[in-house]
Amino acid sequence: MKIVQFLSTAIFASALIFSCSSDDPDPVVEEEVITTMTITLEPFDDQISSVILQTQDLDGDGPDIPEVTVSGNLLENKMYYGSIVLLNETEDPAENMTGEIEEEDLAHQFFYTIGSGLNASTEYNDEDTEGNPIGLDFTLTTTAASSGQDLLLNLTDITFTLRHEPVKSAEGVADGDITNAEGETDIEATFTVTIE
């Protein structure tokens, strides 16, 4: 009987001592998350309108898929000035994450993968402290309009990839070829665009 008494006292005591903290836990502030990437393509020719590509994934790796929007079509034979802005919209107000990439410029690079049915090319417009591109700023030049066939085959995608710790010195990487870039993908977003 003594054992039972001793044990029940011990268990009761431990329950008392250790279960007093009934405060609800705090939610985690996810400071590092990027929820939104906005790419503004501003034409050099100010007669035509800008095109805005945006992907927004507010629940991160939750079940909701990213909301991808393309504001309009690109025009043929034009030059566009592109700039990328990254936001963390889980915080209120939203935090601009672009600065973090700029601060760690050596460890980041954007790549633009253009579908074979899209007659366009890109060129980096910025560089890190070692003279290699970062890719937050770039130019996009279009030539001929997309064909109906290419649109049908889904070959008019443009994919923006942000690599963390890429090998910038590898062959072709500084020119924007992702093949040898390695590193780890931080952002990958595909937009279906049309050149008309």
Added chain:
Amino acid sequence: MRNYALLVLLLSSITTLSQNCDNTLTGKVTDIHDGQMLIGVTLTIANTEQSVQTGLDGIFTFSNLCDDTYYIQISHPYCLTKGFKVRVFEDTNKSFKLEHHIEELNQITIEGKAYSNKSKTVLESTLNKEELERFSTGTLGNALNSLSGVSSLNTGNGVVKPIINGLHSSRIVIMNNGVRMEDQRWGSEHAPNIDINSAGNLTLIKGAAALQYSGDATGGIIIVEAPRIAVKDTLFGKTSISGISNGRGVSINSRITKSNLNGWYTSIQGSLKRTGDTEAPNYLLSNTGVSERNASIKIGFNRFDYGIEAYYSIFKNQLGILRASHLGGAGDQVRGIASPIPLIINDFSYDIDAPRQEVTHQLGRIIGYKELNRRGKLSFQYDYQLNNRLEYDIRRGDDRNKASTDLELITHTVQANFETNKSNTHHIKTGIIGRYQKNYPDPGTGIRRLIPDYTKYDLGGYAMLDTNISESLIIELGGRFDYTHMNVYKFYRTSFWESRNYDILLPEIVVEEVGAQILTQPKLNYYNSSATLGATYSFKDNYKLFFNYSLASRAPNPSELFSEGLHHSASRIELGDLRFNSEVGHKFALTLRNNNKNFSFSIQPYINTINDFILIEPVDVRQTIRGNFQVWEYRQTNAQLIGVDVDASYPINKKLKLNHQFSLVKGYDRSRNQPLINMPPANFKNEIVYKNSAYNNLRISLQSAYVFRQNEFPNNNFEVYIPETETSEIVDFSTPPNAYHLLNFNSSIDFKTSNKTALTVGLEISNLLNTSYRNYLSRLRLYADDLGRNFLLTIKLNY
């Protein structure tokens, strides 16, 4: 002590005249405590060279004695040497009683064995001190791997999780010096936090038969015990230093033990290990360094009928995880798998960078026991564990040096156990246990909690009985009941909460909505019953047949219940379900064992049927801003594992011996009729050992280990679109790697350096042929080969 006794005998011996000198003196030597016969007792007549030993029946005989008074010295390894005066007149019969000191302190030994049997009807596999010392630079998992039926689930060379008969993690209970390890063992990349050097003996029980430890070990129980200490005046210790070629590291381990005849004893042990990047045969495995610092201390007081002991250990390690295995989404995985060499290979370094784990496990225990006259032994135990786990990922910005996972798990346990040890025919064990546990995931990591805040209460009780029906038949039966209550605070993403329909099914557990998250407070209860029933039958001298049925019930672990998000180290999204109930396993195990000097073997077939088995499997591919990730969801099903373990040993002559092992296990999901994932492939181990005790205990062994390809596996591959090539690629992480064969060499030799010190030098070469191979059960097999050749040179000094 023995010398002193002899001296007294010599000084006090009296020479007398003798007439009749063909008398015999016979008798038996028994234990003063329980009247048991003592075998192997040496009796020496003072002033003569005459000396005899007691036989298996405890009886001795001196012949050709005169009618006289003799002084006889009686000694036994586990008893204090004593002198007796005997008057011999014609044939005389005289019996002696010795105080048979349990050679070991602490938990009294049963049946004169230093380490008692944990279950009577399951064949236990054990590793003793000498065997364990061969693994002193490895992990607990490496040591266990040498036993048949055990494989390991690896994440590189540092994280080695034992798999027993196909089951691992939460399905295996590890008892460390009488304390059930609570070290977040649910994760497949969470290795047991035990220093192999703190162990003196390791016992493996395949299945849940040892109910005194737990009722939820559907896979098995591993019992780690510290070296035993004899009750005598002594001071001894050992220090070993090892050089490790693969990883260019060093390991130091030292232990010192002091014990006194009055019952007090102390043992202190410490070990250090540091290695850098390891190597596969053809390349360096970057960021696979290990740093480990451990210490333990044991202080106790032991009397035959009561004792108390305090034990404390600290385990601290830092483990680098292969840099090339840290990847983003499915596109990265395609690149990693397709590449014949790891994507990232840097120069050799001792740095342990992200991704890495840092774990500190502290364990304290106080146990006291009292021998109750004529009834048995009663013991009380309190233990405390503090596990702190930090995982570092590759991060950005201000969070760069911040851990992404920071968990603190505190466990308090109290228990009372009682066992009878007075009867030779039956033996009862019973006890009650209470446990309190709290998990605190630090929100300061800036990453959503993988394991939520919770407090857990366990209350359990067990009773076991074994009885000798006849000389050759032992029956064992037992039952256990455990109640578990969990009080959890969990943040769910609102999108997930609604996609699961929890908002309709479980609205009552919602505490509040915070932004895009919902704070919930689930309160979960589990009522688990477990039981065992078995028999052991001995026949034809050396044969034994064991039969055991065990019923085990395991409550789902926090990971199975609450996972909800990206598991970065696995590159996949994992989803649990808080509505899971306990899984219930039924294991039938049969063992035929022949323990013959000329040829010994054991064959152990088993069948383990587990209802509501919790498994994780891929269900979908999810698109996120970071790319595509495969979604793995936990599900309950009925599973069945069937297998056999075979051991055989054949001495060719006195010095040469062959050892063989074979293990096979097949696991199936019976509801879906498909194989279970991560089942160990069949494997053979064959070893030839040369041992010459006449030549400095020289021991040389060559082992061949052949691991078959796993041909039964679920196909979980999926397709992902690669924009660069505008093609869809298969992410093949299901296909098992090919079969492989490894040769391992081991040798050691002892040198007597002085009266009290001995030096042992050991050389081990693992993967002798530097074979490139990949292990199906290694999580890094997709990205890199396993370890290449390793030379290990160990110098050990016993003093």
